[in-house]
Amino acid sequence: MSTHPFHQVNVFSADPLLGNPLAVVLDAIGLGEARMAAFARWTNLSETTFVLPPTDPRADYRVHIFTTMEELPFAGHPTLGSCHAWLAHGGVPQGEEIVQQCGIGLVRIRRTGAGLAFLAPPLLRGDALEPALRERVRIGLGLDAAAVLDARWVDNGTGWLAMRLRDRAAVLALQPDYAALEGLKVGVFGPWLQGDGDAAQFESRAFIAGDGAPEDPATGSLNAGIARWLLDEGQAPDRYVISQGTVLGRAGRLQVERVGDALWIGGACVTCIEGVVTL
Template structure:
């Protein structure tokens, strides 16, 4: 039985255990789909990834991303954590940028000092949220519909629906009824007040994925990518800002957003917490 190189990376934090962990299996080409799915269920993390040889000649590596329930075409913190693990294991990109192949297509990743950042993938669904769906989401979050400033689809693969609230306190006070939110992926965002909250970040974000092993995601790259496309696109956020996420869970996630031309880059730090071998 040949062992596989395994790493567990904490993403979107400079401090170990304060970000969002992802399990990464390197050189995983010989694993079957069933083995990948079984291992992802066993780790019980929000995502587990498998790094494979690329099929596209433009890519540096191919990534498959599994939750405890299914496979995702794209996810943000697994993208950055897997890239961190691949580089740490000796991966050398073909060009200045790293190119990740996944089911959502080719994702560009760049090094920004100590951070890694990926380009936000295109939204597969955008626009306003249906009235009945918004009513259901509000019931599930325990809030009145009039407290929602705006609501939009910001789906880049996982199915995100996003709500903009007035202030950070409302976001942190949410106590979801996950039975009401079953089958939905909900993002909630609100601006920080410089006077009350400080200037370390400009927005507070929470992500709820009812039905998953961890129904609240600590720090979420795909959601923040979709939020940035919405908020910057409608003039609700500056072209460069920092989002805080995980506060309600005792984490200290920080997601850096920067628009450069037509691209929105989603970045953060990553820390290796576990290195070892996996035998399946």
């Protein structure tokens, strides 16, 4: 058994109860991957991370990211939450930006007025969904064929696909059949309209069929993929906010900003719990 500093961080909301929680084990030297996976199952959060010294000299730290089911090569809210905890624990970056080492390689992170933002990785796959898969997802979401404006892969290392709907109301009304979507990671999004207010410009939801927490409250990787789709087609401004978690009683707000060829995904991070964990 060993003891390690522990933070539980709220990501993508300045209110500690309205974002997406993340468990972060710092100074995780000596923990094997099986032990990490067991602790991630025990926390029962969407993700748990373990921060270690980097093996790449260009990185400031290295992180393992676990869901309750598997290890991920990359994920957005764990990236920002781990960076927030590492800085709060006394981490000092080598340069102006922070560089995280994870399964997909090096990820750049910067401080912003809203908190932290990561440089969105390129899409590994961004093509249209195959007709049979599109139909399976449409039926699993309980949608009429005309309700789906487009459907594509938005996979930047985490396996997301996404469907674009006509508006926020259609996104919020979804009641997915998780059995029909087994094994898929499905994102859905649509624009806020005039009567929805001005707190955000888009609404998204993220369904992970087969996971212990089937709907995610605020998902950086999914919304990074959606942002590339929207911006590449000229369907969104260079800066916008996407809301997530509404149906779950959360108020996630993800800040999207394109600067030249760089796409940044950011938001607020708040430490909710700080202590020591024995593993």
